[in-house]
Amino acid sequence: MKLQDDRLDALDxxxxxxxxxxxxxxxxxxxxxxxNFHRAHQAVYLDDLFALGLDxxxxxxxxxxxxxxxxxxxxxxxxxxxxxxxxxxxxxxSPRIIGAMVDFVExxxxxxxxIAKMAEPATRIVSLTVTEGGYYVDATTGTFDPxxxxxxxxxxxxxxxxxxxxxIVAALRARRDAGLAPxxxxxxxxxxxxxxxxxxxxxxxxxxxxxEFADWIVxxxxxxxxxxxxxxxxxxxGERALAASFGLEDPxxxxxxxxxxxxxxxxxxxxRPALEKVGVTFTDRVHDYxxxxxxxxxxGHAIIAYAGALLGCEFADDAxxxxxxxxxLRKVETTEILPHVHAVPDFTPADYLTLIEGRFANPxxxxxxxxxxxxxxxxxxxxxxxxxxxxxxxxxxxxxxALESALWCRYAFGTFEDGTAIxxxxxxxxxxxxxxxxxxxxxxxxxxxxxxxxxxxxxAEFAGLFADWLRLIWAEGAEAAIKIYLDx
Numbered sequence: 001m002k003l004q005d006d007r008l009d010a011l012d013x014x015x016x017x018x019x020x021x022x023x024x025x026x027x028x029x030x031x032x033x034x035x036n037f038h039r040a041h042q043a044v045y046l047d048d049l050f051a052l053g054l055d056x057x058x059x060x061x062x063x064x065x066x067x068x069x070x071x072x073x074x075x076x077x078x079x080x081x082x083x084x085x086x087x088x089x090x091x092x093x094s095p096r097i098i099g100a101m102v103d104f105v106e107x108x109x110x111x112x113x114x115i116a117k118m119a120e121p122a123t124r125i126v127s128l129t130v131t132e133g134g135y136y137v138d139a140t141t142g143t144f145d146p147x148x149x150x151x152x153x154x155x156x157x158x159x160x161x162x163x164x165x166x167x168i169v170a171a172l173r174a175r176r177d178a179g180l181a182p183x184x185x186x187x188x189x190x191x192x193x194x195x196x197x198x199x200x201x202x203x204x205x206x207x208x209x210x211x212e213f214a215d216w217i218v219x220x221x222x223x224x225x226x227x228x229x230x231x232x233x234x235x236x237x238g239e240r241a242l243a244a245s246f247g248l249e250d251p252x253x254x255x256x257x258x259x260x261x262x263x264x265x266x267x268x269x270x271x272r273p274a275l276e277k278v279g280v281t282f283t284d285r286v287h288d289y290x291x292x293x294x295x296x297x298x299x300g301h302a303i304i305a306y307a308g309a310l311l312g313c314e315f316a317d318d319a320x321x322x323x324x325x326x327x328x329l330r331k332v333e334t335t336e337i338l339p340h341v342h343a344v345p346d347f348t349p350a351d352y353l354t355l356i357e358g359r360f361a362n363p364x365x366x367x368x369x370x371x372x373x374x375x376x377x378x379x380x381x382x383x384x385x386x387x388x389x390x391x392x393x394x395x396x397x398x399x400x401x402a403l404e405s406a407l408w409c410r411y412a413f414g415t416f417e418d419g420t421a422i423x424x425x426x427x428x429x430x431x432x433x434x435x436x437x438x439x440x441x442x443x444x445x446x447x448x449x450x451x452x453x454x455x456x457x458x459x460a461e462f463a464g465l466f467a468d469w470l471r472l473i474w475a476e477g478a479e480a481a482i483k484i485y486l487d488x
Contacts, residue, residue: 001247001249002078002079002249002250003079003080003082003084003097003248003249003250004079004080004082005022005080005082008082008097011097011246011247011248012095012246012247012248014095014246015095015096015097015246015248016094016095016096016097017096017097017099018047018050018051018097018098018099019050019051020050020051020053020056020099022099022102024056025050025056025057025059025099025100026056026057026059026102026122027059027060027102027103027122027123028055028057028058028059028122028123028124028125028273029058029059029123029124029125029126029127030060030061030105030114030117030118030123030125030126030127030183031060031061031062031063031101031126031127031128031129032064032065032114032126032128032129032130032164033064033069033129034062034064034069034072034073034076034101034104035072035129036232036233036234036235036254037129037188037228037230037232038129038188039083039085039098039254040085040232040254040255040256040260041188041228041230041232041260042060042127042129042188042228042262043060043083043085043098043100043101044085044098044100044260045260045262045275045278045280046058046059046060046100046273047096047098047099047100048278048279049273049274049275049277049278050099050100052277052278054273054274054277055273055274057122058125058272058273059100059102060100060101061101061102061103061104061105061117061123062101062103062104062105063104063105063107063114063117064105065111065114065162065163065164065167066107067107067109069107070107072104072252073104073106073107075251075252076101076104076252077103079250081099081101081102081103081104082097082099082101083097083098083101083250083252083253083254084096084097084098084243084250084253085097085098085253085254085255085256086239086242086246086254086256087255087256087257087258088255088256088257088362088364088365088366089257089258089362089364090362090364092364093242093364094258095243095246095248105117109160109162110159110160110161111161111162111167111170112160114167114171115161115167115170115171115174118167118168118171118183119171119174119175119178119180121180123183124183124268124270124271124272125183125184125185125186125268125270125272126168126171126183126184126185126186127185127186127187127188128164128185128186128187128188128189128198129188129189130164130189131189131375131378132189132190132191132379132382133375133377133378133427134164134189135189135191135197135198135201136148136150136151136163136165136201136204137191137197138451139381139450139451139452140450140451140454142454143200144197144200144201144204146204146205146207146208150162150163151163151165151166151204151205151208152208154166154169154205154208154209155205155208155209156208158170158209161205163205165201165202165204165205166205168185168202168205169202169205169206169209169213169217171183172202172206172217172221173213176216181269181270182217182220182221182222182270183221183270184221184222184267184268184270184272185198185199185202185223186223186226186264187223188226188228189228190228190293190294190298190382191382192287192290192291192294192382192386193225193287193290194225194226194290195223195224195225195226195265195267196223196225198223199217199218199221199223202217202221202223203215203217203218222267222268222269223267224264224265224266224267224268225264225265225286225290226262226263226265226286227261227262227264227286227289227290227293228261228262228263229259229260229261229262229293230257230259230260231256231257231259231362231367232255232256232257233255233256233365233366233367233368233371234368234371235252235253235254235255238366239253239254239255240253242255255365255366256365257359257365259355260279261293262275262279262280262281263280263281263282263283263286263289263290264280264281264282264283264286265282265283265286266282266283281346285344285345288342288343289344289346291340291341291342292341292342292344292347292349292352293352294382295340295341295383295386295387296333296337296338296341296349296353296356297352297356297359298379298382298383299333299337299383299384299387300329300333300337300353300356300360301316301360301372301383302372302376302379302380302383302404302408303328303329303333303400303404304316304319304320304325304326304328304329304360304369304372305319305369305372305373306373306376306404306407306408306410306411307319307324307325307328307404307478307482308322308325308369308372309369309370309373309411309416309422310407310410310411310417310478310479311324311325311478311479311482312416313369314368314369315365315366315367315368315369316360316361316367316368316369317360317361317362317365317366317367318369320360320361324482324483324486325482326357326361327486328400328403328485328486329357329360330353330357331400331485331486332400332401332403332404333353334353335396335397335400336387336391336398336399336400337387337401338353339391339394339396340387340390340391340394370425373411374425374426375425375426375427376408376411376412376425376426376432377426377427377428377432377449377451377452380405380408380452381451381452381453381454384401384404384405385452385453385454385456388401388402388405388456388462389454389455389456392456392459392461392462398461398462399485399488402465402466403465403469403481403482403485405446405466405469406443406466406469406470406473406481407469407478407481409436409439409446409470410470410478412426412429412432412433412435412436413440414429414433414436417477417478439470440470440474443463443466443467443470443471444463444467446466446470447462447466469481472484
């Protein structure tokens with residue numbers, strides 16, 4: 001059965017459905033980036049809130065800025081903007097239909113429909129999931145890069161922006177000119193200080209067009225920091241088949257783990273939905289939560305990803321069942337990551353590590369190792385390199401993190417240890433494979449990626465550790481290298 005509002009009552013009784021009148025919803029949020037994570041996270045929290053009979057004027061209007069986003073728009077609009085979300089627990093699956101989204105803006109090259117929707121008085125929050133690499137940050141400086149061709153183009157043609165940040169600038173200008181208060185801009189991406197990063201991207205884009213308006217944005221627009229968390233695998237044939245097992249014909253179902261978390265600064269001048277009533281934590285300690293999550297969970301994903309891939313693991317739970325990979329994760333986390341993480345009211349670092357080990361090992365989620373290996377060139381500088389830098393500054397071990405980096409380099413060479421080719425898995429894959437081939441004999445060349453390694457690129461101690469591990473991996477294999485690290 002295709003998803004439609006008028007068919008919800010006929011669904012399999014095992015499927016939970018919106019416990020509110022969707023016809024009574026109106027949009028208050030424009031969300032850019034309707035991927036799996038958003039639909040399993042922000043949309044679910046709002047669905048829960050609406051079921052309490054609250055804040056029905058805070059529904060989501062979806063949006064995208066890239067041509068491929070039109071495919072998601074077509075798929076969701078064909079099913080009345082309903083989404084299938086299936087929670088995967090070790091003891092069973094829990095499907096539900098999420099009805100928190102009421103429309104999806106037309107995707108256009110000049111982003112005019114998006115700008116118009118953001119400029120409407122009803123829009124009070126613009127939220128984003130545009131991936132870790134979508135904020136135009138120069139990893140060498142750690143700041144916004146106004147020289148990127150996309151941003152330069154938006155500066156030259158502000159009336160037809162190609163980026164979400166150019167579109168936000170145009171919408172904010174339209175609102176100011178109309179005498180409307182600015183909306184709040186809320187990032188939902190896994191980036192340290194994501195609110196500050198988003199502010200810099202929006203104001204930096206505006207500065208190329210109108211420095212005075214950029215100053216107005218900094219002074220008048222709220223960019224709350226936030227931390228988001230839920231493991232959400234990519235959708236493939238298996239996920240579509242799972243939806244079909246409940247009688248659902250949905251080309252874009254979402255699967256996810258049962259756990260979810262959202263931590264936000266309470267900085268919403270134009271109001272916000274009462275998300276605290278459905279489990280969202282509002283606090284001025286977002287950065288401590290964020291550091292814990294990014295270093296331990298996202299960093300942990302990287303640790304099991306490349307080790308697991310080279311040892312033949314297909315899924316995250318396979319990696320956790322492999323004694324070498326799980327032991328590698330625990331040793332690196334305990335000795336090289338946890339010392340740089342602060343406790344939060346909910347967890348100590350050690351408690352949080354135990355939690356994420358259980359989440360990684362969930363046999364129902366089937367999160368692929370390939371997904372965890374994706375986009376290392378953007379993820380390593382955010383999830384792994386900061387722990388290396390902290391360790392070097394503090395004079396504590398970074399041996400395991402150097403091994404993780406060497407395993408990434410070996411993976412980026414483009415073949416598994418049996419010679420089987422690895423399909424491209426990074427926006428910079430061709431450049432990475434060429435560099436990894438050179439680094440086989442000259443390891444220091446890999447660390448020359450300033451955009452990845454930043455301040456540690458020239459650190460002699462780390463360079464020595466990395467070179468030793470990479471040579472060992474090529475000589476004896478990943479398994480031998482991990483064993484030596486664990487035995488040390």
